[in-house]
Amino acid sequence: MIMFTTADGKNRIFTFLLVCGIFCLSGLCNGMIDVFNRHFKDSLQLSDAQSALVQGAWYGAYFIMAFPGGMVARRFGYRCGIICGLTIILIGSLMFIPVTRMTGETLTIYAAFLSTLFAVGAGFTFLETVANPYATVLGQPEYASSRINLAQSFNAIGWILGPMLGGKFTLGAAGAASNVHLYVPYLVVAGIVAIFLLVFSVAPVPNLSPGEADTPSSPDETGPPLAGEKHFLLAWVSQFLYVAGQCGIFAFFITYILNRQLTPALSEGVARLLPSVMCQYIDGHWYITKGCSPYMLSLAFFLFAVGRFSGSLIQSRVAPHRVLGAYAAINSALMLLVIANLGWFSVSALIVSFFFMSIMYPTNFALGIRGLGVKTKLAASFMVTAIIGGAIMPWCMGRIIDLYGWSYGFVMPLVCFLYIAYYGFTWKKWYVRDVEGAVKVPVLAGH
Numbered sequence: 001m002i003m004f005t006t007a008d009g010k011n012r013i014f015t016f017l018l019v020c021g022i023f024c025l026s027g028l029c030n031g032m033i034d035v036f037n038r039h040f041k042d043s044l045q046l047s048d049a050q051s052a053l054v055q056g057a058w059y060g061a062y063f064i065m066a067f068p069g070g071m072v073a074r075r076f077g078y079r080c081g082i083i084c085g086l087t088i089i090l091i092g093s094l095m096f097i098p099v100t101r102m103t104g105e106t107l108t109i110y111a112a113f114l115s116t117l118f119a120v121g122a123g124f125t126f127l128e129t130v131a132n133p134y135a136t137v138l139g140q141p142e143y144a145s146s147r148i149n150l151a152q153s154f155n156a157i158g159w160i161l162g163p164m165l166g167g168k169f170t171l172g173a174a175g176a177a178s179n180v181h182l183y184v185p186y187l188v189v190a191g192i193v194a195i196f197l198l199v200f201s202v203a204p205v206p207n208l209s210p211g212e213a214d215t216p217s218s219p220d221e222t223g224p225p226l227a228g229e230k231h232f233l234l235a236w237v238s239q240f241l242y243v244a245g246q247c248g249i250f251a252f253f254i255t256y257i258l259n260r261q262l263t264p265a266l267s268e269g270v271a272r273l274l275p276s277v278m279c280q281y282i283d284g285h286w287y288i289t290k291g292c293s294p295y296m297l298s299l300a301f302f303l304f305a306v307g308r309f310s311g312s313l314i315q316s317r318v319a320p321h322r323v324l325g326a327y328a329a330i331n332s333a334l335m336l337l338v339i340a341n342l343g344w345f346s347v348s349a350l351i352v353s354f355f356f357m358s359i360m361y362p363t364n365f366a367l368g369i370r371g372l373g374v375k376t377k378l379a380a381s382f383m384v385t386a387i388i389g390g391a392i393m394p395w396c397m398g399r400i401i402d403l404y405g406w407s408y409g410f411v412m413p414l415v416c417f418l419y420i421a422y423y424g425f426t427w428k429k430w431y432v433r434d435v436e437g438a439v440k441v442p443v444l445a446g447h
Contacts, residue, residue, distance in 0.1 A: 003147060004139040012138040015205055016151065019138070022082065022131050023155035025192055026124050029089075030155075031162015031301060032185060033058050033117070035294055037394075038254040039170035040113070042290075043179055044106050048255065048401050052394035055247050057114040059390030061121030062128065069129035070381025078134050079205040085126025086197045092119030093190040096183040109179070120186075125384060132365050133380040145320040145366035149312035152362040156305035160298050167294025226372075231430040232379055235368025236386050238423040242360045244389030245416030249353060251394040252401070252409070253300065254293045257347060262406060263288070264343045300354040307358025315363070324363045325424025327356040328417045335414035339407045360420060367427055371435050 004013040033054060041051035073081035095116045102109050135151040136144040165188065169181040226232055257263045265285035266274075278292035288296070315323055334356070337349035369379045393412060401409040 002140055003143045006137070006139060010206075012206065014203075016135065016138045016147070018199065018203060018205070019131050019135050020151050020154040021196065022127050023151050023153075024158040025189070025196070026127060026131075027155035027158025027160075028162045028165065028192075029120060029124065029158075029189060030058075031159040031297075032166030033162075034250040034253065034297060035163050035166035035170055036117075036182075037251045038258075038290075038293070039166075039179075039182075040110065041255070043170075044110050046110070048252070048398035049395055050110075050398075052251055052398040053110075053114060054117065055251050055394040056391040057118045058121040059243065059247065059387050061118045062125045063385050063388035063391065065122045065125035066129055066381050066384035066387075069126040069384070070377055072126065073130045073380075074377045078130050079200060081126055081130035082200050082205070083197065085123045085130065086193050086200065088123030088126060089120055090123075090190055090193045090197065092116060092121075092123055093186040093193065095119060096186040100179055100181070100183045113179070113182075120189075128387075129381055129384045132362070132383070133369060133376050136366060136369065136376075143316065144370070145363060146312050146316040148362040148366045149308060149315055149359055153305060153308035153312060156301065156308040156358060159301040160305055163294040163297040163301065167291075167297075226375060226379055226382065229372065229379075229434050231370070231427060231434050232368050232372065232382075234423050234427075234430055235364050236382060238420050239361070239364040239368065239383055239386035240389040241416035241419050242357075242364055242389070243387050244393035245413035245420075246357050246360070247390035248393040248397040248409075248413050249350070249357070252397065253297055253350065256350065256406065257288065257296055258290060258293055259406070260287055262341065263347050296351075300351045303351065303355040304358045307355040308362075311359035311363075315359070319428070320359075320363050321367055321424050321427035323359060323424075324367070324427070325421050327359060328421035328424055331356045332414055332417040332421060335410055335417060338410045339414065341407055364420075364423075367431075370431065 004016055005011050037051050037054045040046055040054060041048070069081060069085065072084055099109075099112045099116050102112055131151070132148060135148045139147055165185045169184050260282075265287055266279060268286065271279045271281075271286035274288075274292070278289055278295070279286050280289050311323065311327075331353050334349040334353045338346045338353075340346060365380075365383050368383050369376050372379045393416075397409045397412050400412070
C-alpha cells in the first residue's frame with residue numbers, strides 16, 4: 001500500500017502496526033486517568049479543583065519530559081526513544097503497589113499518587129514524542145495526516161477500555177471509595193508494557209529520518225528557525241487549547257453526569273433495561289449510579305474512536321485543515337448546548353462532542369510539523385509540550401465550577417474550540433506563506 005511505502009520503496013506497515021499498539025496502550029492509561037479524577041474526589045474528599053490535579057500531574061509530565069524525550073530520539077533514534085519510554089512506564093506502574101499501601105495524612109497519600117502518575121506520564125511522553133512524528137514518516141508525505149489519524153484511532157480504542165478497567169477497581173467497587181485495589185489495573189499495564197519491551201527489542205524498527213519522508217521548508221534543509229514558521233506556531237497554540245478543552249471535558253465528564261441537577265432522571269422503561277448496579281431509585285426517580293458512569297464514559301470514547309477511524313478516511317479525501325475547522329466549529333455549538341443546561345439535550349451534546357474532538361490532536365500535530373524537514377523531531381518535541389494545556393485547564397475549570405457553577409466552567413472549552421476553528425480554516429494561508437519562495441512541497445490530500 002502506497003500509504004505505508006517510504007521513498008526507498010519499502011513497505012512499513014509492520015512497524016506502523018507496532019506504533020498503533022503504542023497508541024492503544026497510551027489511550028488505555030489516559031482513559032483510566034479520567035476515572036481517577038472522580039475516584040480521588042470521593043476517596044480522599046477533594047474539591048473539583050483539587051481532584052483536577054490528577055490531570056495536572058499527568059499532563060505536567062508531558063510538558064516537562066517532552067524535550068528529554070525528543071533529545072533521546074534525535075540522539076539515539078526512534079527505537080531507543082520507544083524502549084526508554086516503555087521502561088519508565090513499567091517502573092512507574094509497579095510503583096502503584098507500595099503507594100496503595102500507604103497510610104497517613106490525606107494530602108501526603110494524594111501527593112504520592114500524583115507522583116506515581118507523573119512517573120507513568122513521563123514514560124508516555126517519550127512514546128508520544130517519538131510515535132507521533134514516526135507515524136508521519138512511515139509512508140508517502142501526502143498521507144501523513146491520514147496515517148497519524150489512523151494510528152491515533154487505536155489510541156481511541158484504548159480510551160474505550162481505560163474507563164472500564166479503571167472503573168472496575170474504583171467507581172465500580174462496592175462500598176465506600178477506597179484506593180486499596182488501585183494497583184491492579186497498573187499491574188495489567190505493566191504486563192502489556194513488558195511484552196512491548198520484548199517486541200521492540202528484537203523487531204526491525206527502521207530509524208527513518210524526517211527528511212526521507214518530507215520535504216524541508218527551504219533548499220538548504222534548514223530554513224528559518226521554528227519561531228519563523230507561522231503555521232507551526234499557530235498549531236502549537238491550537239494544540240495547547242485543544243488539549244486544554246479536551247482534558248477539561250474528560251476530567252469532569254463523570255462528575256457532570258452524576259450531578260442530578262444536570263443529568264435528569266431516567267424513565268422507568270430505560271431503568272428496567274439497565275442492570276441493577278447501573279441505576280438507583282432515589283426520591284421516586286431512577287438515576288444512574290457511580291458504577292454506571294465509567295461505561296457512559298466508555299460510550300463517549302466509543303464515539304471518539306469512531307471519529308478517529310472515520311476522520312482518517314475523510315482526511316484522505318478532504319483537506320485536513322478544513323475538517324479540523326469544521327469539527328471545531330461544531331463542537332463550539334455543542335458547548336453552547338452544554339452551557340444552556342437543557343437536561344438530556346446537554347448531556348447528549350457533551351457525549352457527541354467526543355466524536356468531533358477525535359481528529360483534533362493528530363491533525364493539529366500533522367499540520368504543525370508539515371514541511372519542516374530536518375526540524376521535524378525538534379518541532380515534535382515542542383508540539384508535545386502543548387499538552388501542558390491539559391495540566392492547566394482542568395484545575396482552572398474546576399475552580400470556576402466550585403465558585404460559579406457548571407455553565408461558567410464550560411465557557412473555557414468553548415473558547416478553545418473557537419480558536420481551533422479559526423486555525424483550521426486559515427491554516428493553508430499560513431503554510432503557503434511559510435514555504436512559498438523556499439521550495440515547492442506536495443500539498444496535503446484533498447487540496
